[in-house]
Amino acid sequence: MKFSIQRDHLVQSVNDVMKAVTSRTTIPILTGIKIVAGAEGVTLTGSDSDISIESFIPKEENGDEIVEIKQHGAIVLQAKFFSEIVKKLPTDTVEIEVQNHLQTVIRSGKSEFNLNGLDAEEYPHLPQVEEKNKFRIPADLLKAMIRQTVFAVSVSETRPILTGVNWKAENNQLICIATDSHRLAMRKAHVETENNDSYNVVIPGKSLNELSKIIADTNEPIDIVITDNQVLFKAKNLLFFSRLLEGNYPDTSRLIPQDSKTDVVVHTKDFLHAIDRASLLAKEGRNNVVKFSTLTDGIVEVSSNTPEIGKVVEEIQSQSVEGEELKISFSAKYMMDALKALEGTDIKVSFTGAMRPFVIRPLHDESTLQLILPVRTY
Template sequence: MKVTLKRTSFLQELQTVQRAISGKTTIPILTGVKIVLSNEGLHLTGSNTDISIETLLPKDDEKAQMVIESNGAIVLQARFFIEIIRRLPEEFLTFELMDNQQVKITSGKAEFVVNGLDAENYPHLPVIDSGNQLELDTQVLTQLINETVFAISSQESRPILTGVHFILENGNLTAVATDSHRLSQRKLAVDSSLSFNIVIPGKSLVELARSLQDGTETLEMAIMENQVLFKTENMYFYSRLLEGNYPDTGRLIPNSFNTEATFSGQALGQAIERASLLSHEGRNNIVKLAINNEHIVLSGNSPEVGYVEEELSYQKVTGDPLEISFNPDYMKDALRAFGDQEIVIRFISPIRPFTLEPAAENVDFIQLITPVRTN
């Protein structure tokens, strides 16, 4: 096994698979990166108990300028190996497998020899049923993740809520996340006759979004018994699925309201940010919204620090007067997912969850936040 290539191209692939490599594992070989050199190019694999990532750096990649002299395979301790590659002095490096599972890495006048492990002992990745795949636009999937994953639970006491619930039926894909205090649901139409009902760990989806490279237009999503695979031209991203039944969140979303207000999402987010400067310093992280037909006022009161009040700009308000308190961090996360769109917030009462939706009617995206009861 011997190859010469550009260091930056190699390092980029290593950093992608490193997302799946944990320093803490009961299987020692999984602290390493599997490297396979074939006639196709350089295959790199990283894995832990939750996700596995396999990438291919093709031999004809113009940026890599790869010269393959002989094929082979090895597993190297990921943390040390990646740091070595990062610190090599020259633009090109040569990577050579020698006897006794040792690898020689040379670049300019620097030479490293590191011990490896037999690649045959590395766990095999699942085999995918190629007939059960859904094609998705990469940007759409990334946006779908960003619009939902922040609402998952960080508490392991209810593991199913640490994931995002994906349902595909009748050509409609729904993604839902909730931590029982807030909920985010996004729906979109897809060209597929497949159907599935799965829960993907939120941490896996965050790493997937980070791993998808700019310029990758589409990917394929395939599901097995307890795994899901996201496949691009040069990357396979596997994640385990969460076991159990996700709560029936559809019944949580109300369909009748008493008060409605339309805002610029960006401007409202900035006002919430200002109000939370004081609320974060107090014992209770709460801000209050007071709505009537003449004005809308946002306020925060922290006895330890002080008081803030701001009259908000809005596009429209209808319905009953209302005063409601909520966690500003939940609202900031929700508004961030909408970007600079206009949003409609609908309320029932000070103690019932309220919803946020885009003012544009062609986007099926709704968020729900549970208010905080105050005396």
């Protein structure tokens, strides 16, 4: 194998596939990156057997030559060393050549590295995904849907299914739901499905986090293919495979209250900053709890009190408060996570009593919802 390539393209692809490579793997060859030089260009692959990422660098793009292939072939190189080398090479072009016994030479300018390669035949094959069930979604919408839900997955392995995000697609609508049983995040969007199929799968939160780091903030379409145990995201020159979590996701629709006793409309940023300040003195206390109460004339109060540290009280002028008076306590962290995930300047918070879950939505937007369970403090 022998080819020369533009360094910036190589660095970008290496960075992408490195997101799937881990040093903690039971299969030693997976600590490497597989590099294949073929007729069309160069393909890099990284995998930890849960996530696999394949990045393709075409021979030319928009009339510019990116790769010059001199000899076809394949090799696996230690990811840790290869990625560091590529980032620090001195010139804009890199030549990679595999010589006898998998010895690989990396040249750039006056610098030359020799790395011991591994046999690419031993590298596990990527999952074979039949593309009969697929739908399409713009990249920026996909990133937004991940950002607005993935933070609410559980970090505890006691219920593994909750470490993933539930994706349900039916009637050309995709619904993403994440919950750790103390809070819930939901986002809906219109998608183009073929044959109007319906799906109900759980994608690991870790996979979605890595995916959103790689895909660009454009409205380029991304194809999503779902099988029994894998999901494949196809972007331009990029394939991202993830295994699905096994098991049934709990029915969360029962958690979301349909009616409310107190509705508060408030400016998102003002509310977020007030809770942030209140949490300064709550950090040491029980789970970072802040209290929220409605006062007269549409004023709401955010406070926290930790006897050994001190207390903070802040009043915010809401746009409206309707319904019963209310005092409730909740985790400041959960509330701040939820507010940061919502788009829009104003939000409506609907309460159904001091010990019932409450719902936060952007005003005039039914596609997004955050739900939080209160904390018992009284």
